[in-house]
Amino acid sequence: MDQSRKRRANSPLTSGISAKKPKQEVSALSIKTQKQHDNSPALLKLPNSNVDIDSDWAQQYRIPNLPGADVYYQADFVDEERANSWYQLLCELETWYRPTLTMYGKGYIQSRSIAGYVTSPDLTARYSGHSVQMNHPYPPLLIEIQNRVSEALGVGFDHIMLNWYQNGSVHIGKHRDTKDNQVIASLSLGAKRTFVMHPHISKGEKKVDADATRWVLANGSLLVMQGDTQENWKHEIPKEPKVKEGRISLTFRQIVHA
Numbered sequence: 309m310d311q312s313r314k315r316r317a318n319s320p321l322t323s324g325i326s327a328k329k330p331k332q333e334v335s336a337l338s339i340k341t342q343k344q345h346d347n348s349p350a351l352l353k354l355p356n357s358n359v360d361i362d363s364d365w366a367q368q369y370r371i372p373n374l375p376g377a378d379v380y381y382q383a384d385f386v387d388e389e390r391a392n393s394w395y396q397l398l399c400e401l402e403t404w405y406r407p408t409l410t411m412y413g414k415g416y417i418q419s420r421s422i423a424g425y426v427t428s429p430d431l432t433a434r435y436s437g438h439s440v441q442m443n444h445p446y447p448p449l450l451i452e453i454q455n456r457v458s459e460a461l462g463v464g465f466d467h468i469m470l471n472w473y474q475n476g477s478v479h480i481g482k483h484r485d486t487k488d489n490q491v492i493a494s495l496s497l498g499a500k501r502t503f504v505m506h507p508h509i510s511k512g513e514k515k516v517d518a519d520a521t522r523w524v525l526a527n528g529s530l531l532v533m534q535g536d537t538q539e540n541w542k543h544e545i546p547k548e549p550k551v552k553e554g555r556i557s558l559t560f561r562q563i564v565h566a
């Protein structure tokens with residue numbers, strides 16, 4: 309085995325039987341879970357499909373003054389050292405790709421790289437009208453990260469979509485996510501980027517009487533959108549050409565089972 313393959317086989321990113329569990333990271337979690345047969349930690353499965361708005365976490369991190377939205381933001385979900393280390397490790401995933409999108413009959417390659425993971429091989433998801441490549445099983449690092457998010461929010465997930473914004477010229481335009489996802493949690497790693505929420509305009513009218521709101525997503529921060537947020541608001545990560553460093557966001561969702 310050449311050196312790089314050997315490194316990969318021992319990396320927390322490697323899925324499957326040969327994957328070695330990242331001992332230190334996992335023992336830092338005080339979660340009692342059954343071990344899977346492949347020796348990687350098990351994913352926390354929680355029945356709740358959204359954050360309990362009366363929970364301590366929700367009370368502490370709710371963003372006020374967003375009518376018709378239910379949004380939470382914790383700037384220091386993980387410390388910068390851990391966030392930087394996760395960023396570096398996730399850059400090495402072999403599953404990143406840039407999908408080809410079709411617009412007005414013309415194909416073009418998206419500037420943002422993505423990588424999709426599902427907890428079960430039969431799960432699929434579509435984004436902007438196209439099916440995305442889904443990988444299974446999660447590598448141990450993604451199990452660890454998702455378990456931390458689930459533990460904090462009291463919510464289980466079966467899908468992670470990773471987005472890699474290699475520098476400030478890579479962005480995601482104003483959009484709404486499918487309302488089928490009752491909750492979307494996104495963890496930011498790497499460069500700080502601005503997040504903007506705009507009241508959705510339907511039939512020429514704003515759905516809510518409010519102005520656009522923006523804030524900076526810190527390295528290691530966690531953002532949660534749920535409830536009527538997608539009904540009434542759009543969101544975007546605009547271009548910021550001055551930003552030279554990369555950012556990875558991990559968006560945790562529940563795929564809707566027909």
Ligand SMILES: O=C(O)CCC(=O)C(=O)O
Binds near residue numbers: 469471559
């Ligand atoms: O990168 C982010 O934080 C936002 C990503 C996003 O809006 C999405 O994947 O739908």
Ligand SMILES: [Fe+2]
Binds near residue numbers: 483484485543
């Ligand atoms: Fe989105």
